[in-house]
Amino acid sequence: MSRIGVAFDKARADGRAVLVGCMPAGFPTVEGSIAAMTAMVEAGVDVIEVEIPYSDPVMDGPVIQKASDIALAGGVRTADTLRIIEAVAATGAPVVTMTYWNPIEQYGVDAFARDLAAAGGTGLITPDLIPDEAGEWLAASDAHGLDRTFLVSPSSTDARLRMTVEHCRGFVYATAIMGVTGARSQTSDAAPVLVSRLREVTELPVGVGLGVGTGAQAATVAGYADGVIVGSALIRRLLEAPDLDAGLAALRTLSAELAEGVRNPTR
Amino acid sequence: MSADVSTPAERFPDSAGHFGRFGGRFVPEALVAALDELDAVYRKAMTDEEFLAEFAALLRDYAGTPSLLYSAERFSAKVGARVLLKREDLNHTGAHKVRNVLGQALLTRRMGKRRVIAETGAGQHGVAAATAAALFDLECVVYMGEVDTERQALNVARMRMLGATVVPVTTGSRTLKDAMNEAMRDWVANVDDTHYLIGTAAGPHPFPEMVRDFVRGIGDEARQQCLDLTGGLPDAVLACVGGGSNALGIFHAFVPDTEVRLYGFEAGGEGVDTDRHAASITGGSAGVLHGARTYVLQNADGQTIESHSISAGLDYPGVGPEHAWLHDTGRARYQPVTDREAMAAFELLCRTEGIIPAIESAHALAGVVQVAPQLAAELGREPVLVVNLSGRGDKDVHTAGEYFGILDKEQ
Numbered sequence: 001m002s003r004i005g006v007a008f009d010k011a012r013a014d015g016r017a018v019l020v021g022c023m024p025a026g027f028p029t030v031e032g033s034i035a036a037m038t039a040m041v042e043a044g045v046d047v048i049e050v051e052i053p054y055s056d057p058v059m060d061g062p063v064i065q066k067a068s069d070i071a072l073a074g075g076v077r078t079a080d081t082l083r084i085i086e087a088v089a090a091t092g093a094p095v096v097t098m099t100y101w102n103p104i105e106q107y108g109v110d111a112f113a114r115d116l117a118a119a120g121g122t123g124l125i126t127p128d129l130i131p132d133e134a135g136e137w138l139a140a141s142d143a144h145g146l147d148r149t150f151l152v153s154p155s156s157t158d159a160r161l162r163m164t165v166e167h168c169r170g171f172v173y174a175t176a177i178m179g180v181t182g183a184r185s186q187t188s189d190a191a192p193v194l195v196s197r198l199r200e201v202t203e204l205p206v207g208v209g210l211g212v213g214t215g216a217q218a219a220t221v222a223g224y225a226d227g228v229i230v231g232s233a234l235i236r237r238l239l240e241a242p243d244l245d246a247g248l249a250a251l252r253t254l255s256a257e258l259a260e261g262v263r264n265p266t267r
Numbered sequence: 268m269s270a271d272v273s274t275p276a277e278r279f280p281d282s283a284g285h286f287g288r289f290g291g292r293f294v295p296e297a298l299v300a301a302l303d304e305l306d307a308v309y310r311k312a313m314t315d316e317e318f319l320a321e322f323a324a325l326l327r328d329y330a331g332t333p334s335l336l337y338s339a340e341r342f343s344a345k346v347g348a349r350v351l352l353k354r355e356d357l358n359h360t361g362a363h364k365v366r367n368v369l370g371q372a373l374l375t376r377r378m379g380k381r382r383v384i385a386e387t388g389a390g391q392h393g394v395a396a397a398t399a400a401a402l403f404d405l406e407c408v409v410y411m412g413e414v415d416t417e418r419q420a421l422n423v424a425r426m427r428m429l430g431a432t433v434v435p436v437t438t439g440s441r442t443l444k445d446a447m448n449e450a451m452r453d454w455v456a457n458v459d460d461t462h463y464l465i466g467t468a469a470g471p472h473p474f475p476e477m478v479r480d481f482v483r484g485i486g487d488e489a490r491q492q493c494l495d496l497t498g499g500l501p502d503a504v505l506a507c508v509g510g511g512s513n514a515l516g517i518f519h520a521f522v523p524d525t526e527v528r529l530y531g532f533e534a535g536g537e538g539v540d541t542d543r544h545a546a547s548i549t550g551g552s553a554g555v556l557h558g559a560r561t562y563v564l565q566n567a568d569g570q571t572i573e574s575h576s577i578s579a580g581l582d583y584p585g586v587g588p589e590h591a592w593l594h595d596t597g598r599a600r601y602q603p604v605t606d607r608e609a610m611a612a613f614e615l616l617c618r619t620e621g622i623i624p625a626i627e628s629a630h631a632l633a634g635v636v637q638v639a640p641q642l643a644a645e646l647g648r649e650p651v652l653v654v655n656l657s658g659r660g661d662k663d664v665h666t667a668g669e670y671f672g673i674l675d676k677e678q
């Protein structure tokens with residue numbers, strides 16, 4: 001079983017959900033992003049999702065766009081992302097990579113899978129790669145023992161849910177709303193429905209993302225999902241802080257609040 | 268129409284939208300249901316007599332097609348070829364794009380959607396989309412890079428006059444590619460009641476195939492008009508290529524006519540050997556952008572590089588996937604045309620024919636200058652060239668006026 005699978009099993013045994021925290025690689029700098037992700041782990045985030053910054057992130061809202069732009073303007077390269085993954089994996093927390101497809105295609109799909117596995121990454125979340133187009137990635141992830149997390153959406157048909165989970169390994173990513181990333185004031189009504197539809201077709205753990213930003217929201221989502229995925233709310237703590245130290249402190253506070261939330265699921 | 272000869276021997280793309288290794292769907296899962304719905308409605312429409320009759324009537328009575336094929340004698344004499352201009356510049360709204368928006372607006376109505384969104388660079392597609400939305404009583408939101416809203420204030424006003432909401436996009440490079448990103452984000456969030464009226468033959472399947480089919484009348488008409496006018500097929504068909512809809516529109520009918528050469532002219536900007544151009548095929552590499560695999564301007568990490576062209580309509584770092592495939596198969600040839608070459612051809616057409624072309628279309632005219640001597644030598648006679656004059660130059664008068672230094676100071 002993959003290291004992600006182990007983390008989900010352990011949380012399930014403890015009667016809680018896994019907390020997945022997302023941060024773009026190289027934001028605000030390469031070293032700063034390693035410090036941020038380490039702080040998140042120390043404050044109770046179970047799984048770190050490292051997003052490879054991309055020039056045209058169509059699934060991301062303004063917060064992640066801005067953080068990605070800052071990372072790219074700072075000159076972060078795909079090779080730096082692998083270095084960051086290696087450093088964060090050394091904390092002992094499982095590290096999953098979130099990436100748009102073109103950076104992987106340009107690096108070389110098999111080469112990236114090989115180097116990601118060597119860096120200690122567990123697999124990829126692919127927001128703009130659907131299984132229909134993923135032949136090369138299916139082969140490379142098999143060859144290098146990596147997990148594959150494809151996204152499902154409230155608009156996915158039953159047939160597509162079945163097809164998509166057949167191609168997933170590790171966990172499935174359920175997008176809670178029809179929209180892009182970014183914290184929202186209310187949790188989604190569509191997400192519990194989507195998760196129960198997934199339960200009909202898979203035993204895989206289900207992580208829910210998009211729009212979660214507070215401990216209370218994390219507790220609500222933990223009531224029906226196996227994983228709670230938080231990105232924009234965490235990243236905003238760094239974006240809005242006057243300096244890195246203040247940002248890291250704010251990041252720790254929110255991480256701890258979210259970690260408390262996933263431990264107290266609202267059922 | 269000549270359906271017997273314009274139907275290619277094998278169907279392209281395949282049923283998943285692949286043109287060889289290009290095309291496909293690189294999109295969030297959230298959009299797949301909407302793309303499947305669009306594909307189904309579009310396929311049904313293309314064999315539905317009622318839809319086809321309605322589309323044909325709109326093209327004739329509203330858009331003013333078929334457009335003329337005009338033998339440009341004085342321009343021909345200057346370039347050493349018999350040049351036949353496909354006068355898409357005379358269509359309502361001033362370009363070939365009206366064909367695409369009318370087709371997609373009809374489909375929007377069939378899907379029961381009440382809102383359309385569009386991206387625009389110079390504003391031409393935004394104006395066309397706003398026009399169709401007014402005609403079909405649809406809500407219309409146009410995303411436009413902030414840089415472009417400043418450069419093209421007149422078109423912003425035009426869209427607003429037609430009842431559209433123009434949203435300036437302030438992310439990334441604040442130009443066309445970012446407007447497209449923002450339109451995709453809107454679509455993901457509002458896909459239930461909204462159709463994304465893409466302006467060119469790019470994006471995820473079925474857009475490239477569908478947009479091509481809505482504009483293919485350009486080539487169907489031109490092929491018949493050329494037969495009627497000259498008694499034969501042309502030696503070559505020429506068009507400018509940004510996203511590539513006008514070129515595919517005129518190429519499509521000629522693809523099975525293997526003796527007819529197809530030429531696409533990309534925006535070479537300050538030269539493809541500089542970092543200021545928009546030539547995705549001749550100066551880029553294969554990658555994934557905006558939902559499809561195609562040729563892209565990108566760095567070694569797959570980050571999109573900003574494009575440059577004097578023509579806002581060609582200023583885009585990707586190209587429709589069918590062009591990538593026509594390039595790989597060798598069926599069409601792609602060459603860059605610099606800003607300077609395009610503006611020289613722009614001036615030549617103004618002065619010899621009294622026609623002010625869009626700067627986009629001037630790239631195809633400059634292409635005539637590039638290929639005419641070599642074709643004449645090859646054929647041993649004056650070549651016959653059909654050129655897509657895809658749009659008129661009213662929108663470019665300020666840019667051209669500045670370029671040629673003919674504006675009075677206060678202008």
